[in-house]
Amino acid sequence: MPTSRQPTKRIYTKITVLVLVILFILAGFLDYPPVWSKIADSINNVVAVNMPHFFNIPFRLGLDLVGGTHLVYIADMAKIEEDSRDDALQGVRDVIERRVNAFGVAEPVVQTSKVGDSYRVVVELAGISDINEAIKMLGETPILEFKEANTEPPRELTAEESKALNDYNADAQKRANEILKKVLENPNDLASLARQYSEHQASKAKDGNLDFIGPVGEYQQLYEAILRFDAGTLIDTIINTDQYLYIARVDEKRTGESQVQASHLLICYSGAPYCESSLTKEEAFAKIQELKAKATVGNFDILTRENSTEPGASESAGDLGWFSRGEMVEDFENVVFNMPVNTISDVVETDFGYHLIYKKSERAVDEIRPTVIAIEKKSATDFVPAADEWKNTGLSGKHLVRSQVQFDQNTNEPMVALEFNDEGKDLFKDITERNVGKEVAIFLDGEPISIPVVNEAIRDGRAVIQGGFSVDEAKLLAQRLNAGALPVPIELVSEQTVGPALGSESLQKSLFAGLIGFLLVALFMIIYYRLPGFISVLSLAFYAVILLALFKLVPVTLSLSGLAGFILSLGMAVDANVLIFERLKEEIKSGRTLGSCVDEAFKRAWTSIRDGNLTTLIACALLFWFSSSVIKGFALTLGIGVIVSMFSAITVTRLILKLVIAWGPVRNNWRLLGAKPDKE
Numbered sequence: 001m002p003t004s005r006q007p008t009k010r011i012y013t014k015i016t017v018l019v020l021v022i023l024f025i026l027a028g029f030l031d032y033p034p035v036w037s038k039i040a041d042s043i044n045n046v047v048a049v050n051m052p053h054f055f056n057i058p059f060r061l062g063l064d065l066v067g068g069t070h071l072v073y074i075a076d077m078a079k080i081e082e083d084s085r086d087d088a089l090q091g092v093r094d095v096i097e098r099r100v101n102a103f104g105v106a107e108p109v110v111q112t113s114k115v116g117d118s119y120r121v122v123v124e125l126a127g128i129s130d131i132n133e134a135i136k137m138l139g140e141t142p143i144l145e146f147k148e149a150n151t152e153p154p155r156e157l158t159a160e161e162s163k164a165l166n167d168y169n170a171d172a173q174k175r176a177n178e179i180l181k182k183v184l185e186n187p188n189d190l191a192s193l194a195r196q197y198s199e200h201q202a203s204k205a206k207d208g209n210l211d212f213i214g215p216v217g218e219y220q221q222l223y224e225a226i227l228r229f230d231a232g233t234l235i236d237t238i239i240n241t242d243q244y245l246y247i248a249r250v251d252e253k254r255t256g257e258s259q260v261q262a263s264h265l266l267i268c269y270s271g272a273p274y275c276e277s278s279l280t281k282e283e284a285f286a287k288i289q290e291l292k293a294k295a296t297v298g299n300f301d302i303l304t305r306e307n308s309t310e311p312g313a314s315e316s317a318g319d320l321g322w323f324s325r326g327e328m329v330e331d332f333e334n335v336v337f338n339m340p341v342n343t344i345s346d347v348v349e350t351d352f353g354y355h356l357i358y359k360k361s362e363r364a365v366d367e368i369r370p371t372v373i374a375i376e377k378k379s380a381t382d383f384v385p386a387a388d389e390w391k392n393t394g395l396s397g398k399h400l401v402r403s404q405v406q407f408d409q410n411t412n413e414p415m416v417a418l419e420f421n422d423e424g425k426d427l428f429k430d431i432t433e434r435n436v437g438k439e440v441a442i443f444l445d446g447e448p449i450s451i452p453v454v455n456e457a458i459r460d461g462r463a464v465i466q467g468g469f470s471v472d473e474a475k476l477l478a479q480r481l482n483a484g485a486l487p488v489p490i491e492l493v494s495e496q497t498v499g500p501a502l503g504s505e506s507l508q509k510s511l512f513a514g515l516i517g518f519l520l521v522a523l524f525m526i527i528y529y530r531l532p533g534f535i536s537v538l539s540l541a542f543y544a545v546i547l548l549a550l551f552k553l554v555p556v557t558l559s560l561s562g563l564a565g566f567i568l569s570l571g572m573a574v575d576a577n578v579l580i581f582e583r584l585k586e587e588i589k590s591g592r593t594l595g596s597c598v599d600e601a602f603k604r605a606w607t608s609i610r611d612g613n614l615t616t617l618i619a620c621a622l623l624f625w626f627s628s629s630v631i632k633g634f635a636l637t638l639g640i641g642v643i644v645s646m647f648s649a650i651t652v653t654r655l656i657l658k659l660v661i662a663w664g665p666v667r668n669n670w671r672l673l674g675a676k677p678d679k680e
Contacts, residue, residue, distance in 0.1 A: 010662060017655050024542050027549035029054045057552045062559030062633065065510075068125050071135070072494035075119040079488070088398075088488050089119045096123060109557070121490060135492060144397030145443045146428075147390035148435050151381055161383045168378045176238050176245040176375040183247055183373070187234050190249055190371055200244060200374035208371040214256060215365060218437045226250055226370060244374040252369040257325055261361040262336050263318040265291060265304040268353030275353060277309045288347050288354035295344050300358045309353065311401075312422050312461060318358075321459050324365070332357070390441050390448075393431050398488075399424025405474045406464065414474035416450075416465040425461025433457040450477055510563045517567060518544070521574050529581045531672040535656045536577035543573050543648035547641055556640070562633040569641020572613065576649035579605040581674075591677040594661050602654050609649065613642050 194208030525533035
């Protein structure tokens with residue numbers, strides 16, 4: 001007897017089927033969006049509604065389907081402490097990813113693994129068939145090093161060499177004294193004497209004129225020695241520096257641009273350069289306003305250590321040291337050079353985020369223009385040259401966080417910005433402090449790629465390299481710096497290349513095999529199980545469309561092994577339907593009502609389907625966690641396929657079957673159902 005709940009169940013079934021149909025259609029458009037695009041274009045041509053195309057997410061195909069190069073490297077951890085090896089391996093992966101991305105390789109895969117004591121990096125480069133080019137691109141053991149001039153002789157001077165060195169410098173001192181005597185006797189002849197005796201070629205060509213010099217750079221020692229003299233003073237003593245003996249006259253002094261000593265508190269936001277904060281711009285502004293209300297000269301350092309998002313601020317308290325105009329971004333300088341000493345600024349916005357600035361002091365820097373006669377001295381390395389022109393500083397690629405191209409705010413010239421981690425910041429500070437006015441070379445794979453001159457000590461771990469670069473030259477240098485920041489050497493131990501033609505052929509054969517298999521299975525199900533078999537084909541079509549859409553959305557990298565997992569899961573989906581329909585035949589023969597037959601068939605088949613698929617899922621999980629990438633792909637596609645197949649068999653097939661059997665022409669047509677009651 002019909003009950004009041006039966007109409008409600010039928011409505012619920014119809015609504016659920018309608019939802020599944022809509023889901024099927026949307027998944028189908030996701031699988032093959034050109035169908036929707038053609039429909040949209042046709043409608044747009046008739047009615048000006050400007051229907052958009054369906055969003056297109058391509059399938060991610062593995063190397064064995066699209067062709068490419070598979071490389072396996074072993075990282076040499078011999079010089080890395082045990083506790084730091086995992087971090088170092090991740091550093092290698094990050095460097096290789098940056099290197100690959102810099103060269104525009106499509107969808108590269110860079111994975112790391114540890115097998116016993118072996119640390120491995122697996123690189124898959126789709127679309128690259130020239131394995132030699134790929135190996136060259138990644139490099140086998142690229143090392144980025146920062147080096148300073150080596151002024152240390154490889155050994156002690158012999159007695160003869162020491163005597164020759166002392167004799168030379170004594171003679172230089174004697175010559176300098178004689179020249180000074182001539183200068184003092186004829187002060188107005190300084191220029192002509194410089195042309196005659198000076199051994200400093202740049203100034204000699206200009207009658208001894210050095211132009212204006214400052215407290216940093218090549219002439220720092222000379223500057224400090226003559227700073228106390230007034231303009232017009234001929235200095236009556238020899239000025240002894242590391243390289244020259246100077247006879248000097250202060251021709252002109254001028255007040256140069258001011259320098260400021262300051263610190264700052266930075267609150268950056270997501271999207272700002274070098275920012276690792278998750279704050280939005282609005283949240284960052286609210287935070288800096290809150291800190292501004294609390295900040296005083298007395299607690300500024302504490303607030304900065306506790307709140308600033310600048311890397312290393314917890315140690316440096318945001319200290320920027322002394323700096324001149326042109327060294328900071330324009331918006332920052334416009335504020336700090338105009339605010340009173342010993343005050344804290346209002347909130348300042350720059351590209352890096354929001355700042356509070358504490359101006360500690362300000363000073364004017366004198367510049368001096370001298371005329372000199374320079375007599376060259378010799379050092380131990382002139383007699384015993386250093387074994388290498390450059391020596392290591394300990395600063396290497398593992399300390400470099402990133403480099404990128406920036407543009408000078410005043411000249412708009414491209415320059416290369418560097419940022420070091422905390423350890424690198426300290427090393428770089430020491431290097432720049434002892435090499436002001438000298439060159440520091442950057443080596444990649446043993447070859448210098450840039451030799452900038454240090455203008456001043458850099459203490460915040462951020463530096464820029466300027467050198468009249470073109471944009472392309474700056475990009476190339478930044479690219480090389482990023483590419484070379486490899487923390488440990490790597491050794492190539494395996495290489496494999498799949499040609500694009502072979503990959504395309506494999507893909508076509510796999511799709512053809514899958515289509516033929518699906519058609520044969522569909523034909524068998526319809527012939528053997530008739531109407532339930534046809535419904536199972538609809539359910540399998542739903543399963544295939546939904547599964548392919550999931551492969552796009554997850555996303556899953558489809559390789560040959562992944563396609564094998566997909567096709568195998570298709571077979572398991574068919575198996576579930578076979579179990580259900582065999583139970584259905586048994587129930588129909590028992591003489592039950594058709595509705596109860598369907599319910600009982602699904603109920604009795606469910607335990608078998610559940611247990612079989614659950615054991616398969618356990619096997620997939622084990623394969624995924626403990627196998628290589630190829631087997632992982634098989635396990636992943638099979639596992640997802642099994643889950644979807646259970647849904648399609650238990651839910652989709654059941655709903656369609658219950659909807660169909662409620663239709664009068666079907667209800668008593670046992671031929672369509674493939675079985676009839678034994679008592680009929």
